[in-house]
Amino acid sequence: DSNSMAVAAVVSPSAHLQTTVTHRSPRVPEFSKDEVADHCEIHSCWIIVCDKVYDVTNFTREHPGGLDVIMEYAGRDATVAFMDKGHSKDAWIVLSGYYIGELVKVSDNALTMGIGQDVHSLMLENA
Numbered sequence: 001d002s003n004s005m006a007v008a009a010v011v012s013p014s015a016h017l018q019t020t021v022t023h024r025s026p027r028v029p030e031f032s033k034d035e036v037a038d039h040c041e042i043h044s045c046w047i048i049v050c051d052k053v054y055d056v057t058n059f060t061r062e063h064p065g066g067l068d069v070i071m072e073y074a075g076r077d078a079t080v081a082f083m084d085k086g087h088s089k090d091a092w093i094v095l096s097g098y099y100i101g102e103l104v105k106v107s108d109n110a111l112t113m114g115i116g117q118d119v120h121s122l123m124l125e126n127a
């Protein structure tokens with residue numbers, strides 16, 4: 001029925017704007033901070049950069065800057081570290097190859113109240 005259909009504008013990792021029709025399930029996978037945090041090991045290493053989630057498991061050993069600096073951020077937000085190092089455009093392209101989805105957005109209200117991710121996790125748990 002028409003209620004279960006939604007038209008969504010989705011920005012793909014390659015930054016092409018697409019209009020797509022979805023049937024309740026979101027087109028781009030979304031992960032909570034807790035889900036990302038579960039992937040903090042050498043055999044499964046996810047990181048967050050600019051609210052996007054990357055599975056860099058197969059890259060850690062190839063990283064020109066070394067395995068350790070990435071593992072320091074395994075399961076966590078590496079935005080500041082990644083930016084501070086001043087990675088090249090190539091590094092951003094390499095990173096984009098490991099994109100798996102978006103970090104869940106928290107409602108503006110929750111953010112304004114300063115509660116953020118915690119509230120969203122509770123909502124998911126009680127859904």
Ligand code: HEM
Nearest residue numbers: 056064065069070073078081082085087088090091094095
């Ligand atoms: C996980 C995503 C990451 C990717 C895809 C990535 C990619 C790269 C690439 C391609 C280079 C080669 C130089 C360049 O192109 O800029 C590089 C170098 C480097 N990266 Fe990363 N990097 C990542 C995360 C990090 C993090 C979290 C740190 C933490 C500080 C870091 C620190 C460095 C350092 C220090 C170098 C310089 C190595 C050298 O002396 O040549 N990288 N990275």
